[in-house]
Amino acid sequence: MSQNEPQAPADSEPSNPNGAIGSTSSDGNSANVASKLAELEAKHAEVADAYLRAKAEAENTRRRAEDEIAKARKFAVEGFAESLLPVKDSLEAAIALPSATPEQLLEGVHATLRQLSSALERNRVIEINPAAGAKFDPHQHQAISVVPADQEANTVVAVLQKGYLISDRVLRPALVTVTAPK
Numbered sequence: 001m002s003q004n005e006p007q008a009p010a011d012s013e014p015s016n017p018n019g020a021i022g023s024t025s026s027d028g029n030s031a032n033v034a035s036k037l038a039e040l041e042a043k044h045a046e047v048a049d050a051y052l053r054a055k056a057e058a059e060n061t062r063r064r065a066e067d068e069i070a071k072a073r074k075f076a077v078e079g080f081a082e083s084l085l086p087v088k089d090s091l092e093a094a095i096a097l098p099s100a101t102p103e104q105l106l107e108g109v110h111a112t113l114r115q116l117s118s119a120l121e122r123n124r125v126i127e128i129n130p131a132a133g134a135k136f137d138p139h140q141h142q143a144i145s146v147v148p149a150d151q152e153a154n155t156v157v158a159v160l161q162k163g164y165l166i167s168d169r170v171l172r173p174a175l176v177t178v179t180a181p182k
Helices: 027-074 078-096 102-122
Strands: 125-128 141-147 156-161 163-166 169-172 174-179
Touching: 078 102, 102 125, 141 156
Parallel strands: 141 174
Antiparallel strands: 125 163, 156 174, 163 169
């Protein structure tokens, strides 16, 4: 060998022309690489199985949640409708008595109104009935007309129709007459 030729280090392994794994050294090294490969393949299969199970569980949870939401939407008014049934029964009972006196009918109407008010209250439907002189609130009131009055400007003069809230959301605004600016 000449001095200009590069020499391979003494502790290096002979080169592998095929690039095959584990064929560069003894059978012990090859077995070690093969066992490591088998171990990694087993781990990969385990992780892939866990992933597929987690994905299936997430899909099942999503599907159950969608079913529950659909049922909640479908039966959302069930409690409300159930609380209105006695009101309907009372009205039907009033119709069934054609010979009732006006006093009896009036008493029945008041009882039915109490039932209806109770049913609405149980379902958190709250009346909007501003007192005369209350400040006009455009979020809860709808001004039907503006009239001159001896009150502060933009205050309620009269309520033409009560409004209602359901869980702090305006179901129907109160129809009111308000004072004109002076």
